[in-house]
Amino acid sequence: MYTFIAGIVLLIVGYFTYGKFVEKVFGVKEQRQTPAYTHSDGVDYLPMNAKKNSLIQLLNIAGVGPIFGPIMGALYGPVAFIWIVVGCIFAGAVHDYLTGMISIRNRGAHLPELAGKFLGKSMKHVVNVFAILLLLLVGTVFVTSPATLLHNLMDGAVGLGVILGCIFVYYILATFLPIDKVIGRFYPVFGALLLISAVGVGIMLIVTGAPIPELTLANLHPAQAPIFPLLFLTISCGALSGFHATQTPIISRTTQSERHGRKIFYGMMIAEGIIAMIWAAAAMSLFRGPVGLNELLASGGPAAVVSEASTLLLGAIGGTLAVLGVIVLPITSGDTAFRSARMILADYFNVGQKKIMNRLWIALPLFALSFALTKIDFTLLWRYFSWANQSTAVIALWVGAMYLFIAKRNYWIAMIPGIFMTMATMTYILNAGIGFGLPLNVSYVVAAVITAGITVAFYFAAYRARHRETPLEIEAKHWELAS
Template sequence: MITFLFSIVLLIVGYFTYGKYIVKMFGVKEERATPAYTSADGVDYVPMSTSKNSLIQLLNIAGVGPIFGPIMGALYGPVAFIWIVVGAIFAGAVHDYLTGMISIRNRGAHLPELAGKFLGKFMKHVVNAFALLLLVLVGTVFVSAPAGLLYNLMNGWMAMGIILALIFLYYILATLLPIDKIIGRFYPIFGALLVISAVGIGGMMVIKGVPIPELTFANLHPDNIPIFPLLFLTISCGALSGFHATQSPIISRTTKNESQGRKIFYGMMIAEAIIAMIWAAAGMALFNGVTLNELLAAGGPAVIVSEVSITMLGAVGGTLAVIGVIILPITSGDTAFRSARMIIADYIKYPQAKIMSRLWIALPMFAISIALTQIDFNILWRYFSWANQSTAVIALFVGAMYLFIAGKNYWVALIPGTFMLMATTTYILNAAIGFGLPMNVSLIGATVISIFLVALFFNAAVKARAAQIPLEEDITNWDSTRTI
């Protein structure tokens, strides 16, 4: 229990210390107009309040990641707490803040456009394909996961196909309609339910004195389970997630002032990490060792979510908590498809003011996602995890390049970016879904590839600084009378 509570305190302290440093180092410009005003279109660029943007951002980035990932990460023992705390403060929150703020400085641009500007035109095409792959996988995973939870909650009285169809119908509406019609209106309510359910489960674990394992050298990694690189891909959304880089630009287009960035981007990542801590602790405490492994094999993390919720909160409270968990992936799946629509529209320069223009882009994505739902969830999750963390590497390198050109402390992004580059490369070289090489060969290969790519980064960074690439969009001719 001490390790668990101390970890949550560290996350909160990290927001008020390292988070404040990151904001000061980046350099907020409160007087600079944001895309919510300079590009206002009533669809994607709509000014919204800080509290509303914060809750929307939390729901956008959360999904099932900070729940399913930590539950599966609980198999590694209390070492998962270390990764959630260190990863969230020094990697995930920095990643989210930089992608959000750099997007604000560049007309609400998404990651492919930012990669093209700061890492080269070739990377724009690579990242565009990579981001779309990730978003379609996320959208599919976040259809399958809540559908399974709903099916279990209703004891199978509604067919799985009908549940999937209803979720897809909602996704279509949320993807096409202006952001303030569904997302801006209902997400604050959903966000409150999410926070209440997480706090309820965490609070009951403390009140009931649930024996949460403490971090010791003896149980650092139970049964000698190797933690590198699998732990850092299994627990993603609660510590560091490239999916967030696709979501932050959605809110960068609705943020009123740059000064709100720490609460919206850095702060909501810390909030997500606290949720991840609660579910990792629950997985370790209530389903220790073999039992947890058996439950994962029997029904996946969805079974554990239901068991934990009902055990901690009773039948009624547990059901409400499960509903909160169901809402979580749905409110990330819809913005995954929305983000994909916006990325494609930006890439092909296709205006989105008319609903039919949005529809022509959205329909093919949903068709692909429907086909992917026929694939086993565990296989989808493995590909999602690798694509997710690889996207985080790209986003951190974009942030490092921006800071290098600006003459600021680029190490805050480059160090976690290089670490995750090593982890993701090792995984894809070693994993069965990748090249299937022995671990020692994979580690050597990943080291060589990482050193080579970091060297390329510094070479490109020096040239970019010499070329004086503009760090932000010029808004000197913006007409302030357009403010809405």
């Protein structure tokens, strides 16, 4: 219990301390006009207040990741708490803040465009493919998981196919319509439901004295469960998630002032970390330890854990509300996943989005592909999603490091987590069955060599970029004064 409570306290303290430090490193300029005003189009670019943007950002980034990921990560024991807290403060929230703020400074640009600008033109094409793949996987994962939860909640009274169809209809509307018509109008309500359900579960864990395990030297290294790299890919959205890099530009186009950035981008990642802590604690404490949790996961997946934990802690009515709060999470991330994919493709092909037909011909093929992916096993999809997700986070962190290096600011805040996660994602894909299947020891060595090579290449590119331009040119081109 003490480890759990201390973790949540550290997350809150991290927002007010390290979050403030990161904001100072970036250098907020309140007088600079944001894209919401300079590129207003009434569809994607329009100003909304900080409170509304914060709730939308939280729901955008908090899919099933900060619930399903920590539930599966709970099999590793209390060491999962360390990754959630440290990862969230020093990696995930930094990742989200830099992605959002750099996007604001670059006309609300999405990650592929930012990667092309700061990591080389060829990276724009690579990241574009990667981002669309990730968003398709996210959209698919985040339609199947809430559909399954709703199907179970109604005891199978409504067919799974019907529920899937209804969610897809909602996704289509949220993708096509101006952001203030559906997302801006309903997300504050959904956000309240999400927060109430998560806080309710957290409070009941404490009130009922749930046997949340404490972190000790003995369980710091779980037997027969190497935490590197698996833990750092299993728990993604609650600690660090590349999916967020595809979502923050949505809100960078509606942010009224740069001073709102810490609350919207850094703060909402901290909120997601708290949600992850709550569900990791519930999974660790309510099912007779890892053995019981593993049995429940094997029989019904993370959705079964959510339903069982909610009912145990909050009763039938409260449990139903909690499950509804969990259902809201993936639906309100899936819709913006498709919206992001539409915006990225529109930017890539330079297609204006004022006309609904332009939005239509870009988005419909995405929905068709996603529907086809719903026929694939969820567990397999989740593995590919986890790797693609963290690989996207790596790219975003290197973009942030390059941006800060060129501007002669403290680039280590992005580079250190970038190096660590480069090593983790490379090790995973080299070792995993869905990748190259190499022995783990060999994977460590090869991943270390690749990571070192990427780091050296970064410095070569960074010094060339810095010395190619004068400070005034850097200010004009890379920090993009809005006009």
